[in-house]
Amino acid sequence: MEKRKLGFWEIWNMSFGFLGIQMGFALQNANASRILQIFGADVHELSWFWIIAPLMGLIVQPLIGHYSDNTWGRFGRRKPYFLTGALLASIGLVLMPQAEIFIAFMPALWVGAGMLMIMDASFNIAMEPFRALVGDNLRADQHTLGFSVQTALIGIGAVVGSWLPYVLNEWFGISNLPTEESGIPDNLIYSFIIGALVLIGTILITVVTTKEYSPEELAQFRDEKEHLEAMGEEKESKLSDIFSDFAKMPATMRQLSWVQFFSWFGLFGMWVFTTPAIAQHIYGLSVSDTKSPEFQSAGDWVGIIFGVYNFVSAIVAFLLPYIAKQIGRRKTHALSLVLGGIGLISMYFMPNKEALIISMVLVGFAWASILAMPYAILAGSIHPKKMGVYMGIFNFFIVIPQIINALIGGPLVKYVYGDHAIYALVMSGVSFLIAAYLALKVKDSKDIN
Numbered sequence: 001m002e003k004r005k006l007g008f009w010e011i012w013n014m015s016f017g018f019l020g021i022q023m024g025f026a027l028q029n030a031n032a033s034r035i036l037q038i039f040g041a042d043v044h045e046l047s048w049f050w051i052i053a054p055l056m057g058l059i060v061q062p063l064i065g066h067y068s069d070n071t072w073g074r075f076g077r078r079k080p081y082f083l084t085g086a087l088l089a090s091i092g093l094v095l096m097p098q099a100e101i102f103i104a105f106m107p108a109l110w111v112g113a114g115m116l117m118i119m120d121a122s123f124n125i126a127m128e129p130f131r132a133l134v135g136d137n138l139r140a141d142q143h144t145l146g147f148s149v150q151t152a153l154i155g156i157g158a159v160v161g162s163w164l165p166y167v168l169n170e171w172f173g174i175s176n177l178p179t180e181e182s183g184i185p186d187n188l189i190y191s192f193i194i195g196a197l198v199l200i201g202t203i204l205i206t207v208v209t210t211k212e213y214s215p216e217e218l219a220q221f222r223d224e225k226e227h228l229e230a231m232g233e234e235k236e237s238k239l240s241d242i243f244s245d246f247a248k249m250p251a252t253m254r255q256l257s258w259v260q261f262f263s264w265f266g267l268f269g270m271w272v273f274t275t276p277a278i279a280q281h282i283y284g285l286s287v288s289d290t291k292s293p294e295f296q297s298a299g300d301w302v303g304i305i306f307g308v309y310n311f312v313s314a315i316v317a318f319l320l321p322y323i324a325k326q327i328g329r330r331k332t333h334a335l336s337l338v339l340g341g342i343g344l345i346s347m348y349f350m351p352n353k354e355a356l357i358i359s360m361v362l363v364g365f366a367w368a369s370i371l372a373m374p375y376a377i378l379a380g381s382i383h384p385k386k387m388g389v390y391m392g393i394f395n396f397f398i399v400i401p402q403i404i405n406a407l408i409g410g411p412l413v414k415y416v417y418g419d420h421a422i423y424a425l426v427m428s429g430v431s432f433l434i435a436a437y438l439a440l441k442v443k444d445s446k447d448i449n
Helices: 008-014 017-038 043-050 052-069 079-102 108-137 140-170 186-209 215-220 222-231 241-247 251-281 293-327 329-346 356-379 384-394 396-416 422-439
Strands: none
Touching (some): 008 186, 017 043, 017 140, 043 396, 052 079, 052 108, 079 186, 140 186, 140 293, 140 356, 251 293, 251 329, 251 356, 293 329, 329 356, 356 384, 384 396
C-alpha cells in the first residue's frame, strides 16, 4: 500500500495557508526595522531587536515538531498547530505598528519589540507543521513538487505583503507620512491589519480542504514501512528524545546544515539592514534621519524591491523541479545561491533605486531555492515517524546563524563599516557564495548527479 498521488490543486490547497503566513512575514521583514527606528532604535541596535526572531524559532520549532508528531485528535495532526499560530500572529501584526497605545505602561519601542517576539513565535508555530505536512501527505516522488508549490505560495503572499504599503499610498491615497500620535504612517497600520485578516482566511482554507493521514494509515504505507525497516523500529517518542535525535541526525542533514547556516546568515543581514542601507546609500540620508518623508519613501521602496524578489521566487519555484531533473538538486541549489550572492553584492554598485530591481531579481532565484531544495533533499533522508521533530531540528541551522548575525551585525555596522549599512548587504552576498560552494558537497541519494 502506498500514499495516493495528489493532484496539483490538492497540493495547492494543502499549502495555501503559507500564502497568508508569508504575507504577514513579509510585512514584518520589510517594515519592522523601519517601525523600530521610528520608535527610537539606532541603526546599530536593529539586529539586537531582531534577535528575538531566531530565538523564538530555536525554542519553538523543535517543540512544535515533537508534539505535532505525537498529536492526533479531532482536528488532525498538524492543523491545530498552524491554526493556533495564525491566530497569535494576527494579534502581533495588528498591535506592532500601534504600540503607542500602550505607552502608559512602557515605551513604544519595547512594546513594538514585544509584538515582534509574539509574531515570530507564532509564525514559527505555524510554519513548521506546514513543512511536515508535505512530508506526511505526499509520496517521495512528489516532495520536490510539494515544496516548490509551497515556495510559489510563499512568493505570492510575500509580494502582496511587501507591496501593500506602497499600493495603499500610491493607489488609494492613504498617507505614508508619520502621524502625530505614533509616528507610524497610516498605510503601514492598515497594511498590518489587512495582513492579519488574510493570514486567518488562508489558514482556514487549508484546514477545511486538507485531510491528514492518521497514524494508523501512515504506518501502512509501503514507502513508510520500507523506511522504518531500514532505520529500525522506534519506541514511543518522548520530549527528551529531541536531544538524542539531534545527535543521530542523518549525514545528509549535517551537510545541509552548513548550507543553511550561510544562507540564513545572509538573509538575516538583508532583512535587517536593507532599509537603512538604501536610505543612506541611495537616498543620501543620514543615520539619524528616520522621520522625514524621504525615509518613509525609502521604506516603501524597500517593500517594492522585497516584493520583486518574492515575485521572482514564485515563478522560479515552478521551474525548480524541471531544472533539478536536468542538473540535480545540489547543482540547482548552488546555482541559485550564486545568483543571489551576485545580486546582494551588486546593490553596492547600483546608481539609483530603480536599478536595485535587477539585484532583487537575482536574489529571487536564491530565495526560491532556499525555501524548496534543502527541504526536498532532507525529506527523503529522515525517519517518517520523526518528520516533524527533524524539520524542527533543521530549523536550528536557520536560527543559529541569525542569532550570530544579530549579535555581531550591529557592532560590525558601527565599528567596522562606519555606520554604512550597505556593507552588511555585501557581506550577506559573500555568505550566499559560501553556501553555494557547500551545497555542492551535499550527498543527495535521489540526485541524478
